[in-house]
Amino acid sequence: MKGKITVQICTGTSCYVLGGASLLDLEKNLSEDLKKKVEIKGATCFGFCKDKKYGKPPFVLVENELVSEADLHKVIKKIMQYVDKVVG
């Protein structure tokens, strides 16, 4: 898999207020090695907040996989799953 792993942090109002704002700082918590493999960006509302089946905000998309009620730990765990796929 060429290219970087895309991490999109929803900055729609619900997500932003309930934790998305702090997640934008995610990069500083990654190792130097991991930083090079990841591209972090904010994104406008995906609409996941409209349907309860997706879980609670804040939402983060790692490649195309949704992380709901996202926190630093969950997002990094999901990123690592993709890193392992590339290496393996």
Place this chain on the structure above:
Amino acid sequence: MVDNNAIRIKRELITKISELTFEGRLVEEIDRVPIEKFPKGGTSTRCCVYKSRAITKYRIMALLGFRVEDEEDELKSLSEYAKESLDRRNVSSPVLTVIDEACSACVRVNYFVTDACKGCLARPCVINCPKGAIEIRDGRAHIDPDKCVNCGLCMKVCPYHAIIYVPVPCEDICPVGAISKDETGKEHIDYEKCIYCGKCMVVCPFSAIVECSQLIDVIKHLKSDRKVIALFAPALVGQFRAPMEKIAGAIIELGFDDVYEVALGAEVTAHNEAIEFKERVLEGENKFMTSSCCPAYVEMVKKHIPELKSFVSTTRSPMHYTAQMLREKFPNAVLVFISPCVAKRNEALHDEYVDYVLSFEELGCMFIAKGIDVDSAKEYTPKQRAHKSGRGFPVIGGVSEALRSYLSDGDKQRLAPMPINGIDRKSITLLKAMTNKPLPNVNFVEVMTCEGGCVGGPTVISLPKIASSKIKKWIESDEANK
């Protein structure tokens, strides 16, 4: 910003209460909220769901504007409190309350013997303790909290580093020693010392300190026929990624009739402060002058450094001047100040023009409650455009820069500003010392209680560095488009 669970839980609750109030279901459904949040068989962060529900009930009391310390009847339902909050005409002080049930009463003394203790033969901890507070029992050292005076000697002498310092977060962060334990070991705020900076509230890992909110009063007025005007602190523009006009538009969608920038009042503050600076320092006897727009700082001078009072500028705050101007224009409107600051609540209680204060996080939660996404809001341009000098106030250095811009060309070079970027015990000592021995190269001190300036306030949504950067870009691009 939400970098811990406590803040997220708090905001989910504010959102729920806002939703119920907007939809007119508050009195009927409020008692169910603690049960919904902590259902039977669900998880709890405390000993059990019943404790979590009890704490949630107190949180809601504070959101309704009541002080937990004032509770008289434990059986008084939230519904009754809600009715009272909807009926009241005025809000009252103080502005912070401690939920003693939530306070874990961290530690009794700050030194703790860990399992790394080997019960060694040398036992320097026992031998060096000046109060004989340590004894060896069951092969380990134990500190008697009744005798320990927190000197820390035991920690220094332990060869295994087995003794650690355990902070009490709220007590450690309070710059003025206003929070301490009462007889039951629970934290308690001394309002004669408290400067309402809100640092204790931000730092408590159990979210045991909360604001007495005016959420109900504001939403009630938004739903009424009265004209309600939002006055927003310029720091708000850093709180969302969308441009200012969309944020203003989202505020209108909430039900506000109009929106004004408090940066307008900040221009008046800077202008008046420049005149005062010239009179008192450049041409007068004062060796230096300090800013006066930070209300926690002003409260701190009043309660803790009275000798500094004569150096503080007498200029009023941006909030005051903006509200004064709008009160003249709209004598019957409800004026709501939207702010990242806890201390502004206290200033507003004593200000004849401002009616209510809403925090940034309360505003954000109200948007969520009404399903408003700021990025998709219809743009609204406030009727009066503020100047960049006022808009720069929320970032440290902005007040000094504004002051400079209002000085005459000849006087500009004579301004020697120094920022105090966040107040702690060290900066208080520095300020006290300046009253006796002013610093030679400083004639204006810009004091911001919060690190980074207002963008670092206790109820902000965005990370301060992101907010600062957005505000700077806003000012630059707006100037370019003028």
